[in-house]
Amino acid sequence: MDTPVGVWNYxxxxxxxxxxxxxxxxxxxxxxxxxxxxxxxxxxxxxxWDMQSLPAIDKTRITSYLRDRAGWLDGVTITGGEPTLVPALGELLMEIRKVGLPIKIDTNGMRPDIVAELLECNLADVFAVDVKGPYAKYPALTGHAVSEIAAKANLERIFRIAQAKPEAFYFRTTQVPGLTDSDIETAQSYLPLDYELKIQQYVPPRRKTEHAQSDHETRRPVGNVVN
Ligand code: SF4
Incomplete structure (x- = not known):
């Protein structure tokens, strides 16, 4: 396989x-x-944090799969990691658009400008946004990658975008250790009216040798790479 370039390297x-x-x-x-x-x-x-330790998936395997199975699928989910960080993400999304499938993107919500841009360019249909907990707990919940102020600013921007296009968003929280029922209520209170926070139960990670890989905190084995 040739060394993947651009978005395909991710x-x-x-x-x-x-x-x-x-x-x-x-x-x-x-x-x-x-x-x-x-x-x-x-x-x-x-x-x-260490994607180079995982093999890249050949572009043609994915594009062939999408072309052959588009009639059997109702959409494509893009997850990570954090998809909104990936350079030239639009190139991948345009490949999916070629086969006419709807696109959902999972995001931690910390790059609202990219979310807005993808919607404006009609490159995504739905965003599943993590609201990890009360803003005050974001430093602890994110390994001190995000301050309380930044979490509030970014998510409030996401909420404003969602108010203008409510069908394009849903919000979810994983009840990780240390997150109380009261914290979940606080997170729910941030959402614009009419949104219900989807609660996901936390499942502790399995051992590394089981190749655990999942979207955000909820385990989802990769396994089925197209061959
Ligand atoms: S749970 Fe993992 S993939 Fe999701 S935002 Fe946190 S560090 Fe990123």
Whole structure:
């Protein structure tokens, strides 16, 4: 395989079918390496902080799969790591648009300008945004990668974007150790009216030898790389 370039160098995982990632849809999932946070509960630490330790997925395998299976899929999920960090992300999204599939992007919400830009360019249909907990707990929840002030500013910008386009967002929290029911209520209170915070149960990571890899805190094995 040639050395991947551009956005394809960040594609470090591919799951060919998921029935639970995007509620109500059968999707495939593309995993992109790199993250701007350092959450101590991350299941995806290799992907987030050491993507070079994972093999890159060949572009043609993904584009062929999308072309051949587009009629059987209801969409594509882009997850990480943090997809909004990836340079030339639009190139990958345009490949998906070529086969006419809707796109969901998972994000920690810390790059709202990129979220707004992707929506404006019609390169994404839905964003699943993590609201990790009360703003005051963001430093602890993110390995001190984000201050309380920055978390509040970024998420409030995301909420304003969501108010203008409510069908394009949903919000979720993983109840990681140390996050209380009261914290979850606080996180819920940040959301614009009519949004319900989706609560995900935290599952402790498995041993490294099991190749655990998941979207954000919730375990999701990669396994099914297209061959
Ligand atoms: S949990 Fe998500 S946001 Fe946090 S470090 Fe891992 S991939 Fe990044």
């Amino acid at each position: 594609v470090r995982g591919f799951e060919n079918l998921s029935l639970c990632d995007w509620p109500g849809r059968a999707t495939c999932i593309i995993f992109l390496g790199g993250c701007n946070l350092h959450c101590p509960t991350c299941h995806n630490h290799e992907l987030a």
